[in-house]
Amino acid sequence: MLPMPYDEVHKEILKHIPEDRVYTDSLRTLAYGTDASFYRLIPKIVVDTENEDEVVHVLKATRRHKVAVTFRAAGTSLSGQAISDSVLIRLGEGWRDYEILDKAKKIALEPGIIGSYANQILAPHGKKIGPDPASIDTCKIGGIVANNASGMCCGVAENSYKTLDSMRIVLADGTILDTGNEVSKKTFTKSHGQILKDISHLRKKVLADKKLTARIKRKFKIKNTTGYSLNAIVDFEDPFEILQHLLVGSEGTLAFISKVVYRTVVEHPHKASALMRFPDIRSACEAATICRTQKVSAAELMDRAALASVQDKPGMPEGLTELGPKASALLVEVRGRTEKILQDKISKVLEAISELPKVTPHEFTSIPAEFNSLWNVRRGLFPAVGAVRDAGTTVIIEDVAFPIKDLAQATLDLQKLFKKNGYDKAIIFGHALEGNLHFVFTQDFNVQAEIDRYAAFMDDVTHMVAEDYKGSLKAEHGTGRNMAHFVELEWGREAYELMEEIKHIFDPEGLLNPGVILNEDPEAHLKNLKPLPVANDIIDKCIECGFCEPICPSRELTLTPRQRIVAYREMSRGALEGDSPEAMAAFKKSFDYDGEATCAADGLCAMRCPVAINTGEFIKVYRSWARGTWEKKIASVIANSFSFTTKFIHADLAVAGATHDILGDKVMTSVTKGLHKYSGKRIPQWNVSMPRPATKPTMTETPPSADKVVYFPSCVARHMGPEKKDPDKSALRDHTLSVLAKAGFEVIHPENMNALCCGQPWESKGFIEQADNKLAELEQALRDASKNGKYPILCDTSPCLYRMQEHIKGLKLFEPVEFTLTHLMDRLDLTPVSKRVALHVTCSTRKMGLAEKMEDLTKLCAREVVVPEGVFCCGFAGDRGFNYPELNEAALKELPNQLDGCTIGYSTSRTCEIGLSEKGGIPYKNFMFLLDEASWPKSTK
Incomplete structure (x- = not known):
């Protein structure tokens, strides 16, 4: 039961927003409220809102009852600005519209x-948005604007403000205001003219104070997100311009941003990078100052401790371990519209810094693989610290700026x-x-002495930055709660009171994100600290950044990897x-569905995670804890009699197919949905793309050859055939054998x-012992067949092959794409078939690093290839x-609208293809079907 007045607010919200998008339970409020x-x-x-009207309704309800409200985008915020103990408004699925304007000079x-x-949308036009935060693959436009997030290249010239x-x-x-619409502005002037008058009055007052005006101008010559964007008051005369620029960096404390129109910037096609190594930090900083005059795109400073944190990791450039104890590095990038312009810039940069001491000669590279390796040094710094911290501690990243001359x-x-x-x-970069x-x-926040140490350190840092160097306590991560109490220290009393006036003009009742940006509590930065108890070795390194969330299939259904952790x-x-058993039991019951049951355990999250945490692996372990003795015995029986099990599956598919033929799609769907629902999900849900039993292959062997390959068709591929509506009833094994025969391979089973x-199948359900036993049995059979690795081994199903690669060493194991690229390209001629086809790259294929290669290979086999976005x-x-x-359904919500003109889709996992076929409305088949159709024996002419 919610306390007053939240129960009344809740009732009012439910009048306008469906109950399934309003959460009050202990699991979802905790998980969705964490940044x-x-x-x-x-x-x-x-509350998950889908449109502007819903935000209006929530704001009116909270205002009537004097309840605070906070807005939340992706929750990558580092300073505590996206959390609330009141009402939290999240961006739901509906906030994704965009419009390219004025020949891509602007984008809404x-x-x-x-x-x-947003950058993908603009890429074909040679443009991008200005801000380029490190979290750009995860953070959302609302958060980018509200925090005035910048990044490595945009500086102060191309951020959201500019x-x-x-x-x-x-x-x-x-009230809604669109500053790009004259009618909206006139309406607002009539209804809220006092706000515009108050803003104009502030401008007059600031301009009359020459000292304050000069202070504002000086402080915004460097990056600064401490407090409000006071530069708006001196930069603009039009009150609407001042108003909208005050919203940039306001962190949801002044208003909700429902749309932004950016002026785009040029994305130069030519770029090159150099990791410049200097004997000391001073030389590196002097080089950065010089590079600034040469208008390079980026210059990332790294101290010796930072370099040491990554120097032993795979893929790092050579020579880092030999650097001296005071050495430093500068990662410089230059860009140009043409190759000649790029080379001219490189020459000028090298000439400009030629007199500075250096450890090794400076060398730029424009080869993508090489400069990406250099940038991996920079990208690996934050994770490197997070990965080695003690369990139960948190990793803190602070963000300050100094005048460049003092760096x-x-x-x-x-x-x-x-x-x-x-x-x-600690490291610096x-x-x-x-x-x-x-x-x-x-930092350990579990011990008071450690909290006191942190408090003393923050006092030292804030006084050093704000007073000694007149710098910014927050350069790009936002003020949040972390620096709210120190805003006055940096800005002085007059400027602080000006910020208080701004807050009062926009939010006189103080209901929008209270405690953020302005906070009188001297210990605000030491309160409401997040507990990080030791939980499990797999997940203890999680820094709760949220980078994993955009690729999680359950992100819009239940929980994401971050939220599961x-x-x-x-x-x-x-x-x-020692929380109450009742509360813990209720929480666990919710987690067993939201956290465990709806986790695909695909492991893609590890690819996005800065510290490579595989939450899917953890969920499999969690499932194993729940398996009782009888369940394990049954699993063992099924595993030990697998030939019989597969015959049963074959028969089951035949019965289901016959029943489908009799009842038809609608009745079959309705009946099985009812059985699924009323059995508590114990009876599986049938769908119209359910496979029929696999037909027996007509091709059982290939001609003898000196070139041999072991072909292991996965169990699902052996027994799951085409769906009813697929006109092609042929067996996958026939097409695979056909391809191998064209290439001159003799196949061994x-x-x-x-x-x-x-x-x-056992591992995914938490039966780890049974899974490992089956794998060991398979490994021995493959060793025997391949003569202990003499011959390559092909498996037609990527998830199976990925598991084999993870655990079996010493054998040459391939799924279809990599086998084709490694062993078939010089044996086959490819003629693209005249089709528009869809391609789904499985999770396993992605984890094996084959996504781009699979797309390129498919484009050699088909006239037009669609790889659905998102x-x-x-x-x-x-x-x-x-x-x-x-x-x-949740994972493939975006699929159907992207398949126009496609008649067929391809993948490398039969079970994935079931869901893809049903949701996409076209048959999905194994990639080997397409390869067989498009390939011919290599011409000997």
């Missing part, structure tokens, strides 16, 4: 669009503060062109601290093949799509 910062507040109510974006997707054209906002009272000495002073306060493993430094260290950590904390399985894991997850079809 990337080291603070925690748990909202009373979380709704706040739910991920930053990198590239803003217009904005559509919802004020605290629910070298300020960096040295910062290093002294680390030593003074005992942060011996940052955007040197703007004097912007990030420093990363680990947050929830399980809470269960661990509750057990340690492992002995007792129908009893073999990689163990994937579709990663299909959510079918073996047989989970039968038991939890809602997961498959």
Whole structure:
């Protein structure tokens, strides 16, 4: 039961927003209310809004009852600005519209669009948005604008403030203003003219104070997100321009941003990078100052501790381990419209810094593989610290800026503060062109003495930055709660009071994100600290950044990997601290569906995670804990009699198919949905793309040859044939053998093949022992068949092959794409078939690093290839799509609208193809079908 007045607010919200998008339960409010910062507040109510009208209704309800409200985009915020203990408004699925304007000179974006997707939209036009935060693959436009996020290249010239054209906002009272629409502006002038008058009055007052005006101008010559964007008051005369620019960096404390129009910037096609190594930090900083005059695109500073944190990791450039104890590096990137312009810039940069001492000669590279390797040094810094921290501690990344002339000495002073306060493993890196430094260290908030140490360190840092160097306490990560109390220290009393006036003009009742940006509590930055109890070795390194979320198939259904970890950590904390058994049982019951049952356990999250955490692996372990003795015995019986099991599956598919033929689609669907629902999901849900039994292959062997390959058709491929509506009833094995015969391979099958399985079906359900036993059995059969690795081994199903590769060493194991590229390209001629085809790259294929190669290979086999945007894991997850079809539906929601003109789709997993066929409305088949159709024996002419 919600306390007053939240129960009344809840009732009013439900009048306008469906109940399934309004959350009050303990699991969802905790999970949805957690951001990337080291603070925690748990909202009373979380609301997923889909449009502007819904935001208006929530704001009016909260205002009537004097209840605070916070807006939330992706939750990658590092300073505590996206959390609430009241009402939290999240961006639902509806906030993704965009419009390219004025020949791509501008772009209109709704706040739910991920930053990198905006750049994908603009890429064909040679443009991009200005801001380029490190979290751009995860953070959303709403958060980018609200935090005035910048990044490595945009500096202060191309951030949201500088590239803003217009904005559509919802004020605290629910009023809508579109600054790009003259009618909207006139209406607003009539209804809210006092706001415009108050803003104009502020401008007059500031301009009359020459000292304050000069202070504002000086402070915004470097990156600054501490407090409000006071530069709007001196930069613009039009009150609407001032208003919308005050919203940039306001962190949801002034209004809700429902649309932004950016002026786009040029994305130069030619680029090159150099990792410049200097004997000391001062030389590197001097080089950065010089590079600034040469207008390079980026110059990333890294101190010796930062370089040491990544120097032993795979893929790092040579020579890092040999650097001296005081060495430093500068990663410089230059860009140009043409290759000649690029080379001219490189020459000028090298000439400009030629007199500075260096450890090794500076060399630029424009080869993508090489400069990506250099940038991996920079990208690996934050994760490197997070990965080695002690369990139960958090990793903190702070963000300050200094005048560029002071950068070298300020960096040295910062290093002294680390030593003074005992942060011996802290590292420094940052955007040197703007004097912007990030420093990363680990912190234990479970012990008061450690909290006191942190408080002393923060006092030292804030006074050093704000008073000694007149710098910015927050350069690009936002003020949040972390620096709210220190805003006055940096800006002075007059400017602080000006910010208070701004807050009052927009939000007189103080209901929008209270405690953020302005906070009088001197200990605000030390309160509501997030607990990080030791939970499990697999997930303890999670820094709760949320980078994993955009590719999770259950992200819009239940929980994401980050949220699963947050929830399980809470269960661990509750057990340690002795929470009530009733509350813990209720929480666990919710987690067993939201966290466990609807997790595809695909492991794609590890590819996005800065510390490579595979939450899917953890969920499999969690499932194994729940398996009782009898369940394990049954699993063992099924595994030990697998030949019989597969015959049963074959017969089951035949019966289901016959029943389908009799009842038809609608009746069959209705009956099985009812059985599924009323059995508590114990009876699997049938769908119209359910496979029929696989037909027997007509081709059982290939001609003898000196070139041999072991072909292991997976158990699902052996027994699951085409769906009813697929006109092609041929067997996958026939097409695979046909391709291999064209290439001149003799095929060997492992002995007792129908009893073999990689163990994937058992592992995914948490039967780890049984899974490993089946894999060991398969490994021995493959060793025998391949003469202990003499011959390559092909498996037609990527998830099975991926598991085999993970655990079997010493054998040459291939799935279809890599086998084709490695062994078939010089033996086959490919003629693209005249079709528009869809391609789904499975999770396993992605994890094997074959996504781009699979797309390129498919384009050699078909006239036109569609790879749907935003579709990663299909959510079918073996047989989970039968038991939890809602997961498959949520994962493939964006698929049908992207398949216009496609007659067929291809993938490399038969179970994935079931869900893809049903949701996409076209048959999906194994890639080997397409390869067979498009290939011919290599011409000998």
